[in-house]
Amino acid sequence: MDNGEAVRGAIELSWVDMTIAAALVLVAGGVSIALRLGLERRLAVASVRTVVQLLLVGFILRQVFDIDSAWLLLGLLVAMTVVASFAAVGRSTRTFRGVTAQAFITLLLTGLVTTFTVTGAIIGIEPWYRPQYVIPLLGMVLGNSLTGISLSLDHLLERLSAGQRVVEMELSHGATRWEAARAPLAEAVRRGMIPVINSMMVVGIVALPGMMTGQILEGADPMKAVMYQIVVMFMIAAATALGCMLIGLLACRHLFNSRHQLRAELIRPRG
Amino acid sequence: MMDVAHRTDGAPAAPARDGVLLRGEDLCVALDDGQMLLRGVHFTLKAGQRMAVAGPSGCGKTMLLRSVAGLIDLVGGRVMLKGRSAAEVGWPAFRRQVVLVDQRPVLLDATVRANLELPFRYRVTQMGVGAQRFDEAEAVALLERLHVEPHRLDQAAPSLSVGQQQRICLVRAMLLRPAVLLLDEPTSALDEPSRDAVEALVAERSQRHGMAALIVTHDSAQAERWCHTRLVLEPLGQELAADG
Numbered sequence: 001m002d003n004g005e006a007v008r009g010a011i012e013l014s015w016v017d018m019t020i021a022a023a024l025v026l027v028a029g030g031v032s033i034a035l036r037l038g039l040e041r042r043l044a045v046a047s048v049r050t051v052v053q054l055l056l057v058g059f060i061l062r063q064v065f066d067i068d069s070a071w072l073l074l075g076l077l078v079a080m081t082v083v084a085s086f087a088a089v090g091r092s093t094r095t096f097r098g099v100t101a102q103a104f105i106t107l108l109l110t111g112l113v114t115t116f117t118v119t120g121a122i123i124g125i126e127p128w129y130r131p132q133y134v135i136p137l138l139g140m141v142l143g144n145s146l147t148g149i150s151l152s153l154d155h156l157l158e159r160l161s162a163g164q165r166v167v168e169m170e171l172s173h174g175a176t177r178w179e180a181a182r183a184p185l186a187e188a189v190r191r192g193m194i195p196v197i198n199s200m201m202v203v204g205i206v207a208l209p210g211m212m213t214g215q216i217l218e219g220a221d222p223m224k225a226v227m228y229q230i231v232v233m234f235m236i237a238a239a240t241a242l243g244c245m246l247i248g249l250l251a252c253r254h255l256f257n258s259r260h261q262l263r264a265e266l267i268r269p270r271g
Numbered sequence: 272m273m274d275v276a277h278r279t280d281g282a283p284a285a286p287a288r289d290g291v292l293l294r295g296e297d298l299c300v301a302l303d304d305g306q307m308l309l310r311g312v313h314f315t316l317k318a319g320q321r322m323a324v325a326g327p328s329g330c331g332k333t334m335l336l337r338s339v340a341g342l343i344d345l346v347g348g349r350v351m352l353k354g355r356s357a358a359e360v361g362w363p364a365f366r367r368q369v370v371l372v373d374q375r376p377v378l379l380d381a382t383v384r385a386n387l388e389l390p391f392r393y394r395v396t397q398m399g400v401g402a403q404r405f406d407e408a409e410a411v412a413l414l415e416r417l418h419v420e421p422h423r424l425d426q427a428a429p430s431l432s433v434g435q436q437q438r439i440c441l442v443r444a445m446l447l448r449p450a451v452l453l454l455d456e457p458t459s460a461l462d463e464p465s466r467d468a469v470e471a472l473v474a475e476r477s478q479r480h481g482m483a484a485l486i487v488t489h490d491s492a493q494a495e496r497w498c499h500t501r502l503v504l505e506p507l508g509q510e511l512a513a514d515g
Contacts, residue, residue: 172340173389173443174390174396176395179393179394259358260341260362260366261341261342261344
């Protein structure tokens with residue numbers, strides 16, 4: 001680090017600083033060697049990936065910020081959402097044809113609605129596509145809601161597959177497809193919401209959120225950083241709730257037909 | 272065949288003019304992989320009539336009931352309730368009148384009461400001319416008829432024996448006062464007194480209210496004793512006969 005002056009604004013990190021930080025990873029590698037954990041190789045690969053991926057992102061973001069184009073921004077948002085969609089469905093143990101497209105629609109709709117609500121109605125950025133606001137906020141929304149969507153989807157497919165007999169029992173007593181799907185759907189949304197609610201319960205007590213920490217390190221007033229963080233937490237909660245509900249509705253619409261039959265045969269194990 | 276009285280209460284209306292309540296015409300059922308299981312199955316059920324469905328294991332008896340209930344699509348043929356198809360009646364309304372009771376009991380992880388109340392939460396049960404409400408007195412009476420003590424109402428349904436669960440499933444279906452019951456081996460887990468009680472209750476509903484039943488059973492003596500007619504299925508799917 002250049003010096004320890006308490007100044008407002010970000011303290012620039014040099015390559016020497018980065019080398020010292022890399023030494024911290026060597027400590028982790030040393031622990032692995034001492035305890036014969038066999039993690040050195042994976043740790044090295046993970047460290048290199050971290051550096052390469054983040055440098056690449058930094059490079060791309062710098063280009064995007066410089067070009068400052070709405071179309072370029074939208075293209076990037078779509079690309080981020082595509083990657084998030086694959087990540088969201090890739091973790092569930094069961095799947096069905098078309099699930100990635102449904103996750104994409106879900107993440108795109110909920111991500112854009114919540115992100116642009118914040119950038120437009122709360123922060124009030126001008127012009128509406130300023131990438132240095134939109135990209136990090138959408139990134140946080142996607143990163144959190146994909147976890148919720150993944151948990152929701154996993155539970156819903158489990159309930160409709162392993163619990164097929166219960167659903168069909170309801171249908172055979174006159175339930176509509178939505179009535180029969182209501183309990184599995186509600187539980188799936190609940191499961192998907194648990195991580196975000198848990199993090200809201202302990203935010204600031206157990207750990208300071210990354211975005212807030214970054215702002216404080218950059219020299220921002222902690223109260224301003226806190227207010228931004230509150231907005232972000234609420235944005236993530238809304239996006240996750242909407243995302244879990246929408247993916248559930250889309251999945252049920254696909255897995256039940258207009259004759260109010262459950263098409264459990266469409267659900268298959270991943271692999 | 273015994274004489275039957277047309278039902279005068281409850282949601283299900285009188286049978287069609289020809290007296291037929293449920294008709295299966297040239298039914299063809301296939302497995303998920305497309306393999307044909309049943310072909311050319313015909314049956315007619317009049318009000319108050321009970322028909323046994325017989326045949327060796329794996330010949331498609333359960334699949335026949337599931338297809339009649341509309342839980343799976345027919346590959347061919349059609350099922351008519353009082354002269355109307357399920358698509359015309361509306362699928363939930365059709366299934367509210369043609370209720371399937373599985374061989375293996377299916378109950379929610381909740382009290383017996385909650386399980387019995389479940390169908391009364393559905394829109395099709397609450398709305399329209401046949402709107403119904405859960406009648407606890409009737410539920411208790413039916414449970415007692417089937418040798419299930421009324422205090423079980425507040426017990427967790429999964430904690431009961433399979434035989435008790437099987438009877439609770441039957442009570443849940445009968446509380447809806449369906450026009451037709453589709454029963455898949457309804458007494459397979461029951462001792463003799465409980466089996467006799469189930470047979471007597473279904474027979475009484477048939478006589479007094481005109482409820483018809485399509486009953487899968489492996490027990491030929493039960494079929495002889497309990498049912499008016501028999502539908503025999505062959506392993507490769509050719510329906511043999513519906514005798515009287």
